[in-house]
Amino acid sequence: MSWALELLKAIGLTLVIFTFLAVVTAMIGVYAERKIAGWIQARLGPKHVGPQGLLQTIADTVKLLQKEHITPRRADVLMFNAAPVVVAVAALLDWVVIPFGTLGSRVLVVRDINIGVLYFSAMASITVLGILTAGWSSNNKYALLGGLRSAAQLISYELPLALGIIWAAMVAGTLSTVGIVEAQIQQGGWFLFTLPPPIGRLGAPFGILAAVTFLVAATAEVNRVPFDLPEAESELVAGYFVEYTGMRFALFQLGEYGEMFGMAALAVIMFLGGWAEPHLAPYLWVAVALGAVVLAAVILLTARHSLIIRPVLILAVLTAAVSLLMSVGIHLPSIVWFLLKLFTLVFFLMWVRWTYPRLRLDQLLNLSWKVLLPLGLLNLLATGLILTLGGR
Amino acid sequence: MGELGVFIILALVTLIPAVVVVTSHNIVRAALSLVPSFLGVTGLYILLQAEFVAGIQVLIYVGAITVLLLFVIMLTEGGTGVRLRQVNEQVPLGAMAAVWLAFVIIVILTRTVWPIGAGSPPPYNAVAIGNAFMTDYVLIFEATSLVLLVSLIGAIVTARGEE
Numbered sequence: 001m002s003w004a005l006e007l008l009k010a011i012g013l014t015l016v017i018f019t020f021l022a023v024v025t026a027m028i029g030v031y032a033e034r035k036i037a038g039w040i041q042a043r044l045g046p047k048h049v050g051p052q053g054l055l056q057t058i059a060d061t062v063k064l065l066q067k068e069h070i071t072p073r074r075a076d077v078l079m080f081n082a083a084p085v086v087v088a089v090a091a092l093l094d095w096v097v098i099p100f101g102t103l104g105s106r107v108l109v110v111r112d113i114n115i116g117v118l119y120f121s122a123m124a125s126i127t128v129l130g131i132l133t134a135g136w137s138s139n140n141k142y143a144l145l146g147g148l149r150s151a152a153q154l155i156s157y158e159l160p161l162a163l164g165i166i167w168a169a170m171v172a173g174t175l176s177t178v179g180i181v182e183a184q185i186q187q188g189g190w191f192l193f194t195l196p197p198p199i200g201r202l203g204a205p206f207g208i209l210a211a212v213t214f215l216v217a218a219t220a221e222v223n224r225v226p227f228d229l230p231e232a233e234s235e236l237v238a239g240y241f242v243e244y245t246g247m248r249f250a251l252f253q254l255g256e257y258g259e260m261f262g263m264a265a266l267a268v269i270m271f272l273g274g275w276a277e278p279h280l281a282p283y284l285w286v287a288v289a290l291g292a293v294v295l296a297a298v299i300l301l302t303a304r305h306s307l308i309i310r311p312v313l314i315l316a317v318l319t320a321a322v323s324l325l326m327s328v329g330i331h332l333p334s335i336v337w338f339l340l341k342l343f344t345l346v347f348f349l350m351w352v353r354w355t356y357p358r359l360r361l362d363q364l365l366n367l368s369w370k371v372l373l374p375l376g377l378l379n380l381l382a383t384g385l386i387l388t389l390g391g392r
Numbered sequence: 393m394g395e396l397g398v399f400i401i402l403a404l405v406t407l408i409p410a411v412v413v414v415t416s417h418n419i420v421r422a423a424l425s426l427v428p429s430f431l432g433v434t435g436l437y438i439l440l441q442a443e444f445v446a447g448i449q450v451l452i453y454v455g456a457i458t459v460l461l462l463f464v465i466m467l468t469e470g471g472t473g474v475r476l477r478q479v480n481e482q483v484p485l486g487a488m489a490a491v492w493l494a495f496v497i498i499v500i501l502t503r504t505v506w507p508i509g510a511g512s513p514p515p516y517n518a519v520a521i522g523n524a525f526m527t528d529y530v531l532i533f534e535a536t537s538l539v540l541l542v543s544l545i546g547a548i549v550t551a552r553g554e555e
Contacts, residue, residue, distance in 0.1 A: 003394065079424070114517060118447035125455025129427060132462050136420055144466065151463045155456065175444075175518055 013110045017095045025261040026254045027057045032343075033350050040354040067246035072139055075243070079137035084244065084251035086130030091258030093123040097177045098265045101275035101335030107178050108335065116177035117165045120266055121158075124221060127259060128154040131223075134252075135240035146239025149361070150223060156368040157220040157227075163376030164214025168270035170384060171195060177266075181274030190273040195383070199390050206383045211271040213376045218263035219349060220368070222256065226356040227364060264345040265338075272341050275334035277326075285327035292320040398439060406432030414478060422478075423461045430454050444518050 031046065031054065038045025046053030071077055097116040099109035113119060128150055135147020169175050171191055172183035180191075187196050192211050195203025220227035241252045268274060280288075296316035322340070325332065359367070405428055412425040430453040437446035479486075525533045 076418075076421075079421070113443065115443045115447045118444070118451065118518075122447050122450035122455060125451055125459075128459055129424075129454070129462075132459060132466075133424065136462070136466060148463065148466055151459050155459065155463075158456070169518075 014092075017110065018092060021092060021095065021254065021258045021261075025257045026250075027061075029257040029261060029346070030057045030060075030253070032346070033353075036347065036350045037354045040351070061250065064246050064250045069248065070243075070245045072243050075139045076137040079133050080243075081248075083130045083134035083137060084241075084248045084255070086133065087127055087255035088251040088258070090123055090126040090130065091255040091262060093126075094120055094259065094262035095265075096123075098262065099178050099181060099269065099274060099338075101333065101338050103335075109178060112176055112178040115175050117169055117175050117180070117266070117270070120177070120262070121162060121165055124161075124259065124262070125154070125158060127255065130255070131240050134244070138240075138243040140243050142238075143240050143242050146242070150240060152361075153220055153223070153227065153364065156365055157217045157372075160213050160368060160372035160376045161217035161221055163373070163380055164210055164217060165266075165270070167210040167214075167376070167380055167383060170380070171387070177269050177274075181269055181276060184273045185276045188279065190271060190278075192271040195387070196390075199386055203383070203386070206379055206386075207271065209375065209379045210383070211267065213372055213379065214270070215267060215349075217368075217372060218267065219352065220364070222260045222263055224260065224349065224353050226352070226359050228358060260349065261342065261346060264349060265342055267345055268338065268341045272345070274341075275338040277331065277334065277337045280326070282327045282329070285323045289320045289323035289327065292316040292323065296320075395439065399436070402432050402435040402439065404432075405429075405435065417477070419465055420462065423458065423465055426458050426461070427454055430458070444521060 034056070035045040035053070046056035049055045049059045071080055096110045097113060097120055099107050099112070101108050131150045132147045135143045135145075135150070138144070168180055168191055172180040174180060174183065183196075184190055184194075187194060189200075190207075192207045193204045194200055195206065241249060244252060293316070296313050299312055299316075322332070407429075409425040409428040409432075413422050413429065416422040416425065430449065434446045434449045434454075437443075437449060
C-alpha cells in the first residue's frame, strides 16, 4: 500500500504549500505591497482594519468571496472558468522544488527532483497559457490585447530567464535546487560573489551579471512594473483579467503573487545561497549592526517629519538585531534565513515596481533581444571558459 | 500492474484531447487541446524514466509552441470566432488510408519480437545528454544549429522586407 501513503503525503504537502501560498505570498505579499507603495508615494497605505491595517487583506478576501461570479455574454464559458485555475495551479506547482531550509539532516522540500530548475521554468511557462486563455475567452478587446502582449513578452523573456538558470546550473554542476544550494555551502560562498575554487571572489562580476539578467527577466516573466504591459491599467483597464469577478479574480492575484515569490525564491536559491547562513567575522557583524543604528539615528534626526522614515527605521532595527545575534554567535534556524533573504528580494522587487515607469513595447523587446540575451550568452561563455581553465 | 494502469490513463489523457484537436469546430479550442495531449506524453516520458526529456517537453511544447500557435491564431484576422470545418469531401479516401495504416501498424506490432534487456535503463540525465551532443552527435548538433540560424536570419529578412 505504499502508493496510498504517497498519495496521502502528496495531498498533505499540497495543503501545506497552498496554505503557505495563500497566507504568506497572497496575504502578506499584498499587504506589504500596499504598505510599501504607500510609503514610497508618501501616504499611509491600509490603516483601518486591524492594527496598522494588518487585517485588510483578510477583509478584502471575505469581500471577494461574497461577490457574484459574472460570466460575460458570448464568452467561452469552459475556458473562461478554467483559466484562473491554470494560473493558480501553475504558481502552486512552482513551489514543489523550492527547499525552505533544513531540519536536522533533512531538507525541507516537497520533492528534490534531479531536474529541479528545469521543472521550475517549465511550470512557470504554463502560466502564460492561462493568461492567454483568459484574455481570449473573455470576449473583450482589452482582455485579448493584454493576453497577446503577455504572450509576446513571455516568448522574449523566457530566453534570458533560462540563460540565468543555466548559468547557475552550470556553475553548480547540477539541475537539482537542493544540489545548487549544497554546492554553494560546499564552496563557502554565494554564487552572486563567489565561483568555485580556484576562481573564488574573482568571479564576482560574472555572478552579479547573471543575477541581474535573471532578476530582470523574472520581473518581466511575472508581468510586474516596469514590465506590466499585459495589465497596464492606464491603457488596458486591467488587461487579461478585466472581466473576472470575485474569487476568480482572487485566483489570478494568488497566481501572480505566488509566481513572484517563486521567482524570488529561485533567485535566492541560485544566487544568494538558499537557506545557508552568511559567514562573516564577528567584528564585521558588529560593524553592520553599528552601521544600521547610525543610519537610523541620522535619518531620525534629519527627517523626523517625513513619512518615508518609518520603513527605513524598521529595516535598520531588523538588520541591527540580526547582526547582533550573529555577532554573539547565536544561530538562527535555516528556514528563518531563507525567509529573510526571500523577503529582502521581494522588498527589492516592490521597491522597483513603485519607482520606475512602464516601458514601451519596443523598448521592452529591445531590452530582451539586444541587451539581456547577448549579455546572458556572453556571460555563460565567459564563465564556462574560466571554469574550464580553472580546472573543472 | 500499476505501471499498466498508469500507462492506460496516460494514453487516454494523450488520445482524447488529440481527437478534439482534429474534430473541434473552434480553432482556439483545438489548439488548446494540444496541451493535455502534450502533458500526457510528458507523463509517458516520466514513466520511461526520462525526466530530462519530460521537462524539456513541457517547457518547449506546452510553454512555447502552443503559445506561439495561439499567438498566431489570435493575430490572424478572422482566425478566431469562425466555425471551422476540419473535413472536406475526401473523407472516405482518408478513412480508407487511415484504416489501412492502422492495419499495417497492428500487424507490425504483433509480428515484432520485443526483446527485454536485463538491468536498468541508461540514465537519461543532463550530463549524459550533454556529453552525447558534444561527442558522438556533434556533427548533427552543429548542422541543426546552422539550420536554426538560417531560419532565424530568414525570419528577420522576411519581417524587414516591408521597409
